[in-house]
Amino acid sequence: MAGTTARWAAALRDAARAGVRIERGTLTPLLALRGTCGVALVIGVTLWLGSPQLAVSSAFGAFASGIATFQRSYRPRAVLALGAAAGLSVSAFLGYVLAGHVGAFTVLLVVWAFGAGMAWAAGPVSGVVAAFTVAMMLVVVTLPSSVPQAALHAGIIALGGVVQAVLIAVFPIRRWAARREALADALAGVADYARRLREDPTAPFDPVPLMEARDAAAVTPRQARRRPRQLHGYRQLAERYRPVLASLADPVVGGVPAPPGQARERVRALLAAAATVLDATARAIRRGEHVRVPDEALAVLRVPADGPVLPPVPARKAALRLIALTEETVEAAQAPVEVAPADGRPYLRRPTGPGQIPVALRTLRREMRASSPIFRHALRLAAVAGTGYLLGQALPTRHGYWVGLTVVMVLRPDFSATAERGAARLVGTVAGVALGGAVLALSDPGPYLAAAFAVAAVFLLYALIRTGFMVMSACTGAYVVFLLGVAGAEWAQTVLERIELTLLGGALALVSYAVFPAWETPRLRERLADWLTAAGTFAVAVLDGFGTPRAGTHRRVREALLDTRAARWEWDQATARAGAEPVRHRGLPRRRATDAQAALGTLARSAMLAEAHLPAPGTPGDRGAATFAAALRETLPDADRAVRAGAEPDWTPVRAALAHWQRHAEHPDGVALRAAELITDALDELSDAVTTPAA
Numbered sequence: 057m058a059g060t061t062a063r064w065a066a067a068l069r070d071a072a073r074a075g076v077r078i079e080r081g082t083l084t085p086l087l088a089l090r091g092t093c094g095v096a097l098v099i100g101v102t103l104w105l106g107s108p109q110l111a112v113s114s115a116f117g118a119f120a121s122g123i124a125t126f127q128r129s130y131r132p133r134a135v136l137a138l139g140a141a142a143g144l145s146v147s148a149f150l151g152y153v154l155a156g157h158v159g160a161f162t163v164l165l166v167v168w169a170f171g172a173g174m175a176w177a178a179g180p181v182s183g184v185v186a187a188f189t190v191a192m193m194l195v196v197v198t199l200p201s202s203v204p205q206a207a208l209h210a211g212i213i214a215l216g217g218v219v220q221a222v223l224i225a226v227f228p229i230r231r232w233a234a235r236r237e238a239l240a241d242a243l244a245g246v247a248d249y250a251r252r253l254r255e256d257p258t259a260p261f262d263p264v265p266l267m268e269a270r271d272a273a274a275v276t277p278r279q280a281r282r283r284p285r286q287l288h289g290y291r292q293l294a295e296r297y298r299p300v301l302a303s304l305a306d307p308v309v310g311g312v313p314a315p316p317g318q319a320r321e322r323v324r325a326l327l328a329a330a331a332t333v334l335d336a337t338a339r340a341i342r343r344g345e346h347v348r349v350p351d352e353a354l355a356v357l358r359v360p361a362d363g364p365v366l367p368p369v370p371a372r373k374a375a376l377r378l379i380a381l382t383e384e385t386v387e388a389a390q391a392p393v394e395v396a397p398a399d400g401r402p403y404l405r406r407p408t409g410p411g412q413i414p415v416a417l418r419t420l421r422r423e424m425r426a427s428s429p430i431f432r433h434a435l436r437l438a439a440v441a442g443t444g445y446l447l448g449q450a451l452p453t454r455h456g457y458w459v460g461l462t463v464v465m466v467l468r469p470d471f472s473a474t475a476e477r478g479a480a481r482l483v484g485t486v487a488g489v490a491l492g493g494a495v496l497a498l499s500d501p502g503p504y505l506a507a508a509f510a511v512a513a514v515f516l517l518y519a520l521i522r523t524g525f526m527v528m529s530a531c532t533g534a535y536v537v538f539l540l541g542v543a544g545a546e547w548a549q550t551v552l553e554r555i556e557l558t559l560l561g562g563a564l565a566l567v568s569y570a571v572f573p574a575w576e577t578p579r580l581r582e583r584l585a586d587w588l589t590a591a592g593t594f595a596v597a598v599l600d601g602f603g604t605p606r607a608g609t610h611r612r613v614r615e616a617l618l619d620t621r622a623a624r625w626e627w628d629q630a631t632a633r634a635g636a637e638p639v640r641h642r643g644l645p646r647r648r649a650t651d652a653q654a655a656l657g658t659l660a661r662s663a664m665l666a667e668a669h670l671p672a673p674g675t676p677g678d679r680g681a682a683t684f685a686a687a688l689r690e691t692l693p694d695a696d697r698a699v700r701a702g703a704e705p706d707w708t709p710v711r712a713a714l715a716h717w718q719r720h721a722e723h724p725d726g727v728a729l730r731a732a733e734l735i736t737d738a739l740d741e742l743s744d745a746v747t748t749p750a751a
Contacts, residue, residue, distance in 0.1 A: 088518035095511060098114055102212060120191075129181045130271060133224045141213065143188075147192045173434025176433060177420055177422075183469075190441060194457045232283070238265075239290055242268065247334035249298070264625065290337065294334070300668045301327065323371065329357045354386070358379070436467065463561045466565045467568070471575070475636075484531075489537055495509060516531045583623075585699040587627045588692070594613070594663050595663040598670065599681045607673045609670060648746065658734065659735055663735065666728055678722075683713050684717055704743050714733065717729060
């Protein structure tokens with residue numbers, strides 16, 4: 057019992073520290089000003105033509121729609137604003153209609169909260185926006201009205217989103233900025249990889265920037281026609297650099313010894329020059345200007361006229377490919393051309409509005425299972441939102457809805473995010489409410505001045521939205537206090553209440569997670585097995601390309617690589633969440649998880665090294681590579697089940713295929729055979745990691 061208490065205390069302490077940390081985010085004053093103008097227009101018009109109460113209730117539409125436009129998404133900001141406004145208006149209308157009927161409203165709230173929880177299956181942006189719709193439903197319980205009045209309020213809330221969308225269309229600000237940043241980050245990430253390879257030939261590659269760039273590259277047909285030419289093609293070039301750089305630097309597969317020497321120094325110079333070209337390209341894309349590559353780097357990336365680039369080893373082929381890639385990059389910088397993806401389509405397609413419906417339905421069906429963290433989050437959110445509302449109704453206060461509101465804004469699918477947001481919400485709310493109360497006490501404003509204070513709080517929120525949830529909570533707390541001033545409410549009597557109710561809601565969210573958790577720690581073996589299957593399939597695709605060179609190999613390798621990246625990302629996210637959870641390991645201690653991660657990283661890297669040397673279609677194949685690939689393909693399903701069950705995977709067929717290949721190899725020093733040897737060693741290391749008892 058003492059150990060459990062200590063783990064919970066340590067986990068909550070670490071989460072609280074992370075939650076109240078202020079991050080150094082990018083400030084976007086022009087975007088903040090545009091979003092603030094939308095809120096100001098809605099508040100000003102409703103205050104002028106309607107009443108203070110109408111202004112208060114309608115301000116939430118423009119406010120929440122504005123926040124939706126700041127979420128990290130590659131959808132048009134206007135679409136995000138309209139989507140958020142539509143959800144807010146519908147939830148507000150239903151909430152207004154049923155606010156006077158506690159039983160019916162509770163049922164509606166539970167169902168709506170469950171749907172909002174399941175919205176996380178479509179991504180964080182959908183989850184955040186859906187949470188705002190539940191918050192809207194909770195806020196309106198203080199404003200009972202007739203059906204016509206409910207329709208009026210819902211229409212004004214929707215108008216807030218329309219105003220934000222119109223402002224975005226009329227005053228576009230860096231329309232393609234998010235995609236430029238993602239593509240530039242991908243190129244800069246590959247450049248950083250090249251520099252790290254100069255010092256460490258086996259340095260790991262971080263695929264996340266390339267994954268983000270791929271997501272950003274998906275566009276609708278209309279966007280494809282309007283996309284700047286500078287956003288065409290560079291992502292495919294960045295992808296092609298990755299295996300070539302690794303193969304050139306690796307002392308085993310590349311064949312250039314790691315100790316200093318003429319060949320190694322030439323490799324280091326090529327890597328540095330490639331990094332310079334990539335950095336220059338990233339900088340130009342980020343700023344929307346022409347690429348300027350230093351002449352010194354271009355001089356290094358020329359084939360000497362008096363001899364080969366490198367000794368006649370595999371690294372020479374990689375060096376020539378690297379030089380060709382940099383030449384292609386420089387030429388594309390002068391006259392950007394679109395490089396078709398490996399699947400032959402002119403661009404990655406993002407489904408339009410109607411096209412998203414079947415995708416969302418398939419995603420929801422996939423998550424509708426008891427073991428899904430999203431499904432468990434939806435059940436938890438539905439239960440706690442309903443409980444928080446009923447608890448608030450039972451408390452002797454008009455603002456009991458703040459309990460459920462805090463739960464909705466704090467609760468997330470994973471424990472660490474929930475705890476961090478709980479601490480940030482508490483500290484931020486106390487600071488914001490106290491500051492807002494002090495301003496009202498000193499100024500004693502009327503409705504219009506209080507509305508001006510509220511607009512100022514919104515501007516600060518939008519401008520500082522990248523600095524963390526605590527700052528957002530502080531600005532939101534001040535915004536709510538100023539809106540109470542607009543309505544003429546006795547804000548001084550509610551400040552302490554809101555702080556207490558925030559604390560109660562945060563505690564309720566944490567208790568709900570302890571009662572009905574979705575821990576990642578027990579699921580680490582499942583994530584590891586998924587990664588093993590994906591990485592093994594990638595290795596099979598590469599080696600099968602050596603065994604039977606044919607058309608379509610690069611496409612199969614590319615698809616397997618994307619699956620491997622997704623599985624690796626899921627593993628990284630799972631281990632990060634598991635490290636913050638207050639539970640003991642259940643089958644895979646941290647040390648063994650680290651060893652297994654290193655082994656699978658080596659497996660994927662070994663396949664990546666061989667990828668740079670895939671033979672052209674129609675060339676003679678390597679029978680040993682085909683046999684090894686077949687053995688690995690047949691062994692993977694059983695190995696997947698063994699890792700999930702905690703048993704030792706049996707790699708005997710793989711070792712036998714490797715031994716036969718080594719005895720009958722036509723080229724004992726060939727790239728494919730070297731990669732297969734590294735892959736087999738990595739599989740043995742994985743077996744040791746997942747089966748060796750913890751010390």
